[in-house]
Amino acid sequence: MNHTPLLPYSLTPLLPCSPAPLLPCSLAPLLPCSPAPLLPCSLAPLLPYSSVRIEILALCRYYLTQMYQPYKQPLMKASPNLKLPEPRILKRVILLCKLLARLYLFLFYGVAGIILRNDLNLFEAFKRAMAGKSRCIIAFRHPNGGEPQLLEWFFLFKLRGKAARKGIKFARWPHAVFVYSYEVVRWGGWAARFVMPNLGAMPIHHAKMDSKGMDRIYKAIAEGPYPVALAPEGQVSYSTDSVPRLEPGVIRIGFSMAERLADKGSGVPIEILPVSVYFRFGVWGKATMEMLLKKVEKAAGLSSPERKKLPFVERVRQVRERILSLNEARYQIKSDGSLPFEERLEKVIMAALETAERMMGVKSEGEFFPRMYRVRQFCWDRIILPDYEDFEGVSQVERSIMDLKAGEAWYIGRHQELIDFCWYFRVPLPTEETAFHNKVEYVQNLWDFANRTMGGAYPDRVSIFPRKVIIQAAPVINLSERLNAYKADKKAAITAAMSDLEKAYLNCIAEANEPDLG
Numbered sequence: 001m002n003h004t005p006l007l008p009y010s011l012t013p014l015l016p017c018s019p020a021p022l023l024p025c026s027l028a029p030l031l032p033c034s035p036a037p038l039l040p041c042s043l044a045p046l047l048p049y050s051s052v053r054i055e056i057l058a059l060c061r062y063y064l065t066q067m068y069q070p071y072k073q074p075l076m077k078a079s080p081n082l083k084l085p086e087p088r089i090l091k092r093v094i095l096l097c098k099l100l101a102r103l104y105l106f107l108f109y110g111v112a113g114i115i116l117r118n119d120l121n122l123f124e125a126f127k128r129a130m131a132g133k134s135r136c137i138i139a140f141r142h143p144n145g146g147e148p149q150l151l152e153w154f155f156l157f158k159l160r161g162k163a164a165r166k167g168i169k170f171a172r173w174p175h176a177v178f179v180y181s182y183e184v185v186r187w188g189g190w191a192a193r194f195v196m197p198n199l200g201a202m203p204i205h206h207a208k209m210d211s212k213g214m215d216r217i218y219k220a221i222a223e224g225p226y227p228v229a230l231a232p233e234g235q236v237s238y239s240t241d242s243v244p245r246l247e248p249g250v251i252r253i254g255f256s257m258a259e260r261l262a263d264k265g266s267g268v269p270i271e272i273l274p275v276s277v278y279f280r281f282g283v284w285g286k287a288t289m290e291m292l293l294k295k296v297e298k299a300a301g302l303s304s305p306e307r308k309k310l311p312f313v314e315r316v317r318q319v320r321e322r323i324l325s326l327n328e329a330r331y332q333i334k335s336d337g338s339l340p341f342e343e344r345l346e347k348v349i350m351a352a353l354e355t356a357e358r359m360m361g362v363k364s365e366g367e368f369f370p371r372m373y374r375v376r377q378f379c380w381d382r383i384i385l386p387d388y389e390d391f392e393g394v395s396q397v398e399r400s401i402m403d404l405k406a407g408e409a410w411y412i413g414r415h416q417e418l419i420d421f422c423w424y425f426r427v428p429l430p431t432e433e434t435a436f437h438n439k440v441e442y443v444q445n446l447w448d449f450a451n452r453t454m455g456g457a458y459p460d461r462v463s464i465f466p467r468k469v470i471i472q473a474a475p476v477i478n479l480s481e482r483l484n485a486y487k488a489d490k491k492a493a494i495t496a497a498m499s500d501l502e503k504a505y506l507n508c509i510a511e512a513n514e515p516d517l518g
Helices: 009-014 024-030 036-046 050-066 091-109 119-130 147-157 159-165 182-195 211-223 249-264 283-299 305-309 312-330 341-360 368-383 396-425 436-453 480-488 490-512
Strands: 002-005 111-117 135-140 177-181 202-204 228-230 270-281 467-473
Touching (some): 091 111, 119 467, 135 147, 135 211, 147 159, 147 270, 147 467, 177 182, 211 249, 249 490, 270 490, 283 436, 312 436, 341 396, 368 396, 480 490
Parallel strands (some): 135 228, 135 270
Antiparallel strands (some): 002 111, 270 467
């Protein structure tokens, strides 16, 4: 077992809140007092009579504290297409990450230390890939959102030293190139657009044909030497101790590459390396979870000092019921308390999807996830216009129409964000005996339920501080050894490999929950 401290545990009490409260919209509910107390000092010299001054200041304070502030400001303008450089690996960006990434991981994800389990699986897979003896695809789980950043930092700056202590040396400095959806750099801002392409990360469109993106991925796998990292879940799945769904893309890409390499007679196998990331919390995690639960209760209109006396399960049940009933009213669904929560939420999901599709002017037909991804792509293609590098030469009328369409897409996107999260939230309530890390995750997801209902999105997810990270690698799945079965029956071979990948994740979950890791 390897343990890597990121920052002294003595510092963790200084940062009890997640990065979300640093954002303007998230900060307001946590501030203990309104901006009104700032008025007396600034206005006092302008008001000569004390009684009049007090009355005016009281009115100012009242209106400032009563003024409604929207949780999210609607989008008002369309933007031209984002310009991303071709993926490359720049040493100066790696150096910058070395200087800043540790602090970033602590401030934004609450990472206070790292434990590596089944380390030889990871070391040996990297060793073979770095030496050109295999082509490695890292299939990492993505339940929280920060896994790519965490794994990128660990591979770059910690893996080599830890392997050396076990007598394993790599042919070159270890690294992995990650595949990400274009949406990440769209909502991630300038920092994501600068760092990710310059660490070799490769963008791909999730919901439409992207031959250029696929060619990049195939080239990176074929030429190596770095492993290529993808998330088989396709997106954040919000569930650490279960595997809600897996998409077959990783396995399909792997088999396709195994077939290509075999046809060239290279003899280099394609290996899938399953990697999971888990979080565990200490005493301060309980305090910050309580803060977040209070925030959710306040947002749902259930805030009162007496609520703390209620059992944890009852508190979250009441908040969940309140937010669900508000969504039912929003979509004009008759509430039926006799139905299970999951069934009621399913009705909300489908009503939200049909509402978004109706606003788009498309038919509500087909499988659920392709429909949801189609809505997401539709919204982004109106907000960030793929056919425009700039708006030079666009008339005022044309530009105004683009802005109106972007605004409409933003509102459609609010339904899509709710759909996206709620599909994964169809899970039972925790019990008093539920493991603490699962209680934390449920409160995080309860906040997301409120957040998406209010028009928020994934970037508004709140992390609980501080947390210990467990990185766990399973044995590789060699797809080249299965190539004959793949050629005989592609569908059956992909299904079997997917089943083995899921089993690998479930075994990692069981091992991570062993008592010694608490």
